[in-house]
Amino acid sequence: MNTSAQKEWKTVAGALLPLTPVPDLAEASTTLSREFPHLRSEIDGILRTQVGRPYARLPFTILVGEPGAGKTRAARRLCEILGLPVTVYSAAGSADGSIIGTSRQWNSSRACVPLQAIQRDLRATVAIVVDELDKAGSRSDNGRIVDGLLTLIEPENASRYHDPSLECPVDISPVSWIATANSLAGIPQALLDRARIVHMPSPRDG
Numbered sequence: 001m002n003t004s005a006q007k008e009w010k011t012v013a014g015a016l017l018p019l020t021p022v023p024d025l026a027e028a029s030t031t032l033s034r035e036f037p038h039l040r041s042e043i044d045g046i047l048r049t050q051v052g053r054p055y056a057r058l059p060f061t062i063l064v065g066e067p068g069a070g071k072t073r074a075a076r077r078l079c080e081i082l083g084l085p086v087t088v089y090s091a092a093g094s095a096d097g098s099i100i101g102t103s104r105q106w107n108s109s110r111a112c113v114p115l116q117a118i119q120r121d122l123r124a125t126v127a128i129v130v131d132e133l134d135k136a137g138s139r140s141d142n143g144r145i146v147d148g149l150l151t152l153i154e155p156e157n158a159s160r161y162h163d164p165s166l167e168c169p170v171d172i173s174p175v176s177w178i179a180t181a182n183s184l185a186g187i188p189q190a191l192l193d194r195a196r197i198v199h200m201p202s203p204r205d206g
Contacts (some may be wrong), residue, residue, distance in 0.1 A: 007119055009119065009166065011110075017124040019055035019174060020083040029083045031045065034059045036074050038203045046078060046198065056082045056125055058176035060153045062133065062192070064184055065200035071180040072131050074200070079127035087117045091179075092135040096146040099130075101164045111165040114175040127176040133183035146188050153177050153194060 005039045025047050027150040033040045049059055058079070063071040072088065079086045087186075101112035110116065125137065151157055158173040184192060 007106065011122065012119050017118065017122060019049070019124065020125040022050045022053050022056050023081070023083055025050060032074075035077060036070060038201055039070070039074055042198050042200055043074070043078065046196075049196070055083055055174065056176070057174055058082070058084075058127065058178060059196050060177045060194055061196045061198060062181055062187070063177045063185070063198050063200050064181045066202055067182060067201045069175050069202045071200055072129065075129045075178040075180055079129070079176060079178070082127075082176075084125055084127040085117065085121040085123060086129060087113065088129045088131055089113055090131045091145050092132040097144055099145050100148040100151055101166075103164045104167055106155075109165045111163050112152065112161070112172070114172045115163055115166070115170055117172040118172070118175075124164055124171075125176070127178065130177065130179040133179040134186050139186060149177070149179075150188070150191050150194070175195055 029047055032043045036043060039162045039172055040154070046058065046061060050056060065071055076086050076088065089182055098110070101115070102109050111119070114126065114128055117128065118124060130145075131148060133146070133149075151159065152172065154177075156175060159171055160169040161172050162168070163170050179195070181187065184197070
């Protein structure tokens, strides 16, 4: 890490940041089922992924359903109930791959989105909700968010991700990722293969 990055990131550089313990899952299920009665079974399925974990971390999950199904709100509340600080990153119309961070050679250099969240919340376990993933731009002139996301969620990459702004490896493996989409069409198969896909009914179907 260069000198300017060390100053900017002194609050987290080399620090052992706290990991959020898994909360009472029965209580979490009761709370979320009360708020989203039409998603009871879907939410319980996601919560089951936390059984026996040493700390709260959701596997990469895509919530897919029609507009009005409450995907974004459900994703946010699920993370909040698990005690994970949430960042919502809109993919709709995204025309670049800046989610992975941008080079320090530019004045507008920024760390990758999960690392920004870690610095802000001073926790290793944060959650990123990538909203409307199916509406992300498809041009690759400046990188694509779907390709960047694939890089960030890969376990081997995440544990030693080389951030282009900090110019050093960082560990973002405790980060939780949830994406929302109205349809899976247009989302690369490589990303779908790595996702837990949860089909969400609309409230009127519950």
